[in-house]
Amino acid sequence: MAEEKEITAADLNAQDATLLRDLEDAMANCMKCGNCQAVCPIYRETRQENMVARGKISLMQGVLSGKIPVSANFDHIMAMCLNCKSCAANCPCGVEADELILRGRNASVKARGLHPIKKNVFRLLANRSLFDAALKLGGMFGWMTFKEVPGKNAVKSRLPMPGMDPERATPPLAAKPLRSQYPEVIKCDNPKYRVAFFTGCTINYMYTDMGKAVIDVLHANDVEVVLPPKQHCCGTPVHVSGEFDLANEMAKNMIEVFENLDVDYIVGACGSCVEALKHYPVWLKDDPEWKARAEKMAAKVREISELLMERGYRTDILGPVNKKVTMHDPCHMVRGLGITKEPRDVLKSIPGLEFIEMKEHDRCCGSGGSFCMAHYEMSREINDRKCSNIDATHADFVATSCPSCRMHITDGIIHNKMPQVVYHPIQLLAQSYYAGGYKA
């Protein structure tokens, strides 16, 4: 009878190593030059080598060699990243460290499972009807739990909330979600073209003012807008947590909702959502049939300012907005999509609006999706630097094309007792249309 082989720690480590085997060549391209250290917001706060991309790659190489296990410490170090992509953008060797770190998170999910809180949150997020019911209920009774921060479109909790710093300001949940405020098709008389609006969760349930601005601007430009009712989360929060299997299922659901619509474009106003929709072919690269369907859909996807610059927009009804504005570039817009000029061109076309560029306009604000919930103190310190750059411009408004950045920068502005209000650039264009006489 064959002797049963005892499983050793080395065997377990070797199993972990197989999770990263296909990254061997990509990681070997890192020559450990340290360029990524100079631009990493997490390193600036912690000064710890294992927090920077180079340190994380070394750690993953340790796992790959079977010397280091995928442990709680590995999990923690991989989690300490904003996915801001600054390391990749500044790497002389073309190492996509941000993507490698997501693979590290994926290895951790596979070896150790998801944290129970995340598991439950993602279960809720993946269930469209349940998620919708929960957020609608929250919107109806939010006034009991939250108090308003005047003039900032923000609230603070009256009661201690699990996992949330009591000082944190967030956007209010909408009493009525955006998609419940409109018919499925917002018609116009002689449409120039048709778009499907991917609202994303934050715009649908919280920042409905951003969604209204998108719809009004498109309508003012004779564009018919379709709001597919079965759309849901794009899957970004799940993907960046390393739970690729579930994120891919969510991507497939969205492809099924959007692929056969009779529209010329699929438009979004959140840089992270738009990046996800455009990158579904990469998420689904191992499944040829779904990859092809994702590519077909992705070809129609545009960020709203990208669409306006491509197709043109009415300038004859622009009215004055006599304010100073500065702009924060969300990481997923600037380094994910490479879109920086289009929102600026939109802003600069508005009469009366004085545009002032801030220092480090493309540096991460510290939000990092759920990072700012889990590591609030650190994300606030990163945000303080952003706020001080905003303050130096003496602007009235901050424009940014991402609802998460809007949320986080608003929190920083409130904490730092600053006068600015944060908007999406499309809201300032809508304001200009209203000032010019356009009636929604």
Ligand code: SF4
């Ligand atoms: S900049 Fe690129 S090559 Fe240099 S240490 Fe960082 S990841 Fe490695």
Ligand code: SF4
């Ligand atoms: S993605 Fe950003 S936070 Fe993460 S390691 Fe790279 S530079 Fe640091």
